[in-house]
Amino acid sequence: MKKLINEIDNIVDEMLDGMTAAYPQYVKRLDGLDVLVRAGGSEGKVALVSGGGSGHEPAHGGFVGKGMLDGAVAGAVFTSPTPDQVYEAIMAANGGKGVLLVIKNYTGDVMNFEMAADMAADEGVEVEKVVVADDVAVENSTWTTGRRGIAGTIFVHKLAGACAEAGGDLATVKAVAEKVIANVRSMGMAVDACTVPAAGKPSFDLAEDEIEIGIGIHGEPGVNREKISSVNEIADKLLAKILDEGIYGEGDEVAVMVNGMGGTPLMELFVANKHIAEVLAGKGIKIYKTLVGNFMTSLDMEGFSITLLKLDDELKPLLDAPADTPAFVQV
Amino acid sequence: MKKLINEIDNIVDEMLDGMTAAYPQYVKRLDGLDVLVRAGGSEGKVALVSGGGSGHEPAHGGFVGKGMLDGAVAGAVFTSPTPDQVYEAIMAANGGKGVLLVIKNYTGDVMNFEMAADMAADEGVEVEKVVVADDVAVENSTWTTGRRGIAGTIFVHKLAGACAEAGGDLATVKAVAEKVIANVRSMGMAVDACTVPAAGKPSFDLAEDEIEIGIGIHGEPGVNREKISSVNEIADKLLAKILDEGIYGEGDEVAVMVNGMGGTPLMELFVANKHIAEVLAGKGIKIYKTLVGNFMTSLDMEGFSITLLKLDDELKPLLDAPADTPAFVQV
Numbered sequence: 001m002k003k004l005i006n007e008i009d010n011i012v013d014e015m016l017d018g019m020t021a022a023y024p025q026y027v028k029r030l031d032g033l034d035v036l037v038r039a040g041g042s043e044g045k046v047a048l049v050s051g052g053g054s055g056h057e058p059a060h061g062g063f064v065g066k067g068m069l070d071g072a073v074a075g076a077v078f079t080s081p082t083p084d085q086v087y088e089a090i091m092a093a094n095g096g097k098g099v100l101l102v103i104k105n106y107t108g109d110v111m112n113f114e115m116a117a118d119m120a121a122d123e124g125v126e127v128e129k130v131v132v133a134d135d136v137a138v139e140n141s142t143w144t145t146g147r148r149g150i151a152g153t154i155f156v157h158k159l160a161g162a163c164a165e166a167g168g169d170l171a172t173v174k175a176v177a178e179k180v181i182a183n184v185r186s187m188g189m190a191v192d193a194c195t196v197p198a199a200g201k202p203s204f205d206l207a208e209d210e211i212e213i214g215i216g217i218h219g220e221p222g223v224n225r226e227k228i229s230s231v232n233e234i235a236d237k238l239l240a241k242i243l244d245e246g247i248y249g250e251g252d253e254v255a256v257m258v259n260g261m262g263g264t265p266l267m268e269l270f271v272a273n274k275h276i277a278e279v280l281a282g283k284g285i286k287i288y289k290t291l292v293g294n295f296m297t298s299l300d301m302e303g304f305s306i307t308l309l310k311l312d313d314e315l316k317p318l319l320d321a322p323a324d325t326p327a328f329v330q331v
Numbered sequence: 332m333k334k335l336i337n338e339i340d341n342i343v344d345e346m347l348d349g350m351t352a353a354y355p356q357y358v359k360r361l362d363g364l365d366v367l368v369r370a371g372g373s374e375g376k377v378a379l380v381s382g383g384g385s386g387h388e389p390a391h392g393g394f395v396g397k398g399m400l401d402g403a404v405a406g407a408v409f410t411s412p413t414p415d416q417v418y419e420a421i422m423a424a425n426g427g428k429g430v431l432l433v434i435k436n437y438t439g440d441v442m443n444f445e446m447a448a449d450m451a452a453d454e455g456v457e458v459e460k461v462v463v464a465d466d467v468a469v470e471n472s473t474w475t476t477g478r479r480g481i482a483g484t485i486f487v488h489k490l491a492g493a494c495a496e497a498g499g500d501l502a503t504v505k506a507v508a509e510k511v512i513a514n515v516r517s518m519g520m521a522v523d524a525c526t527v528p529a530a531g532k533p534s535f536d537l538a539e540d541e542i543e544i545g546i547g548i549h550g551e552p553g554v555n556r557e558k559i560s561s562v563n564e565i566a567d568k569l570l571a572k573i574l575d576e577g578i579y580g581e582g583d584e585v586a587v588m589v590n591g592m593g594g595t596p597l598m599e600l601f602v603a604n605k606h607i608a609e610v611l612a613g614k615g616i617k618i619y620k621t622l623v624g625n626f627m628t629s630l631d632m633e634g635f636s637i638t639l640l641k642l643d644d645e646l647k648p649l650l651d652a653p654a655d656t657p658a659f660v661q662v
Contacts, residue, residue, distance in 0.1 A: 002542070004602065234335065
């Protein structure tokens with residue numbers, strides 16, 4: 001294993017300090033905690049708090065800022081943050097209008113975020129939660145009951161965050177988040193696994209001509225191992241499973257995210273996007289906006305995921321609203 | 332070699348179509364050419380045109396937009412674009428106020444951009460050029476006379492682009508670019524080489540415990556192969572060589588870029604940034620702004636480069652000015 005790190009045990013701590021050093025205009029770190037909140041606080045608005053295991057950067061700390069998150073909790077690599085850390089994030093992010101927790105559907109995350117919500121509620125903070133489960137690859141997985149939450153989570157941050165920024169109350173912000181969750185689906189693949197620093201070796205082995213379809217974002221293997229084919233054929237498979245959901249039809253407008261898993265050259269994501277755009281156009285599905293890049297990664301994994309979000313007249317202005325965070329800025 | 336591509340010969344073509352499909356609000360592709368220009372044109376302002384071999388994404392097409400570039404020319408992977416393509420970019424980007432070419436110092440790029448400039452000048456277009464040579468690793472290289480141009484080029488796009496956007500005339504925009512070039516230095520390293528698609532294998536081989544210091548951005552090996560150490564020690568070596576230039580002293584203000592080479596997890600770049608920030612603070616060098624991410628990559632290479640730009644009261648507002656491009660947005 002060759003990684004640009006110091007001590008394995010200090011990676012998350014040093015990463016958070018490195019993020020804070022890079023972006024003091026956006027984020028501050030809570031003393032002694034693995035929590036980033038907005039540098040300017042969140043007074044007078046509904047606060048969005050998300051997080052999960054580390055290794056998905058820029059998620060989630062990179063999305064703390066105007067129009068998206070108010071707080072992000074970082075667990076150890078691919079490990080749920082503890083309830084006390086989530087609790088501190090809730091208490092620090094709370095601006096007096098309540099807190100919405102955006103949780104990716106992993107058993108540990110759901111349990112720990114819910115426990116933290118109860119602790120905060122005991123202190124009189126109004127807390128609601130939504131659980132993102134956008135991954136169509138599997139119905140249950142190693143670490144979940146039900147589908148996994150993956151890159152579609154970023155659209156929840158963006159649209160619910162825009163609603164909160166515009167002054168939406170907690171019930172309204174939660175309703176937007178639920179609507180995004182109902183309308184968003186994703187699926188990913190890998191040409192190479194990631195290496196968790198503490199493990200020291202790739203989380204699964206692929207032969208030189210093999211790829212893994214339907215991977216999650218924690219190094220778990222996918223649902224189907226097969227010979228590598230052209231990226232067009234691979235994208236076709238991911239899209240087919242997403243479109244099978246029956247959510248996206250002719251005449252619908254969608255946002256598309258082509259998300260790199262951390263080690264994938266941007267060049268390859270754009271090659272994939274050309275085909276994705278053509279396939280959707282061929283089906284009469286109109287692309288309203290496209291995001292291409294590293295949003296929800298798995299350390300150094302090579303691969304990508306496709307996410308579709310169905311839009312309507314309520315969601316489009318929320319997608320278009322300004323955002324100003326370390327990893328996503330929109331004028 | 333496992334890559335997310337279709338035909339090797341079509342990579343650049345498909346990538347450019349994929350970028351245009353993703354960002355119609357920002358860029359349009361010139362018919363039959365490997366050139367992206369601003370979707371809305373550049374009428375009435377000095378135009379900045381850059382480019383070079385492909386494989387450095389998001390450079391340079393990702394920086395076409397308000398406050399940065401007006402046109403970007405994409406050669407084959409790691410291969411200079413031809414003079415006729417650069418010429419077409421100049422002619423299309425020209426908004427009547429002249430064109431500044433921002434060239435990374437590689438023999439092929441300099442020659443082809445200069446030839447194109449002559450062709451455009453023959454058509455009556457006012458063309459000036461600057462050559463970026465920020466890499467302190469080597470004095471001459473495989474493909475250059477003099478130092479190589481690497482990630483520091485992004486700061487030239489940003490600051491000269493801001494000057495052009497604000498209405499600066501060609502001489503003024505060129506002077507800003509020259510000042511940035513005088514004030515910017517970079518150095519990079521790799522833990523693993525990149526694989527050029529047409530070559531099908533890594534451009535150099537590193538043992539499981541080896542890294543390469545002083546790499547360029549075209550898969551060329553570095554100046555020193557050594558055993559891997561902590562990222563702090565690695566960053567110390569890169570910084571020492573940059574600081575040896577004698578440009579950055581106590582009391583100076585700098586912009587810092589921690590640039591990923593394409594396959595490097597963002598987590599590791601932030602770990603590096605923590606140390607870089609501490610080292611600079613220890614020397615009394617004040618960090619005015621930090622950028623962390625993939626700006627000037629080498630396909631799937633794993634590694635990073637550090638860039639420092641010395642600022643003054645002229646350059647700071649240009650760094651802070653708004654920008655709106657696919658890969659860099661600033662409010």
